[in-house]
Amino acid sequence: MKEDIRQGQVETTGWCWLEGLWENEGRRKEGSSDASGQFGYSVRVSPQMANRIVDSARSILNKFIPDIYIYTDHMKGINSGKSPGFGLSLVAETTNGTFLSAELASNPQGQGAAVLPEDLGRNCAKLLLEEIYRGGCVDSTNQSLALLLMTLGQQDVSKVLLGPLSPYTIEFLRHLKSFFQIMFKIETKPCGEELKGGDKVLMTCVGVGFSNLSKTLK
Secondary structure (H helix, E strand, O other), X not given: OEEEEEOOEEEEEOOOOOOOOOOOOOEOOOOOEEEOOEEEEEEOOOOHHHHHHHHHHHHHHOOOOOOOOEEEEEEOOHHHOOOOEXXXXXXXXXXXXXXXXXXXXXXXXXXXXXXXXXXXXXXXHHHHHHHHHHOEOOOHHHHHHHHHHHHHXXXXXXXXXXXXXXXXXXXXXXXXXHHHOOOOXXXXXXXXXXXXXXXXXXXXXXXXXXXXXXXXOO
């Protein structure tokens, strides 16, 4: 569920589970990373803010890859809402088709300290580099989503290679055990020639075969 809350208005979008099965072939390989699909955005502020974010992010990322393209998107007018701000979304794609992402946005108006566009751009670029170092087939933000899909999948073995588990993911595993009585087998995979960066963990479980909200879990 995602909510876009702005001053004076609330826009909500979400998803629902339809009857069907999630086909899981397992993700156990990772590859080297390259930049893909990145953009800086600004809303109800000077369009130059987005350019400043991009320049500061490129000052970090261009040390590793010279041909990085970060697009800018400036929203104005009625569709821009009532909350000024800016942010940056960065995505890296590995040679095996895995996407690792990092995103930062300025603090809402009147909440927290003001953020400079240059600081936000550099910090977001460093977060992306950290995700690449952590590695795995899913970035740290979406580790819990991958584990949830494995839990709800077919009554068969599912495996996924992750980077170091985040504190949120560790707590999420406890919730999966409480709700579905599912325990994952966790194997540590030290970094080496095939697994560069930080140490990895191979997560294995047998799904519960969940297919419809109206059906009782067996």
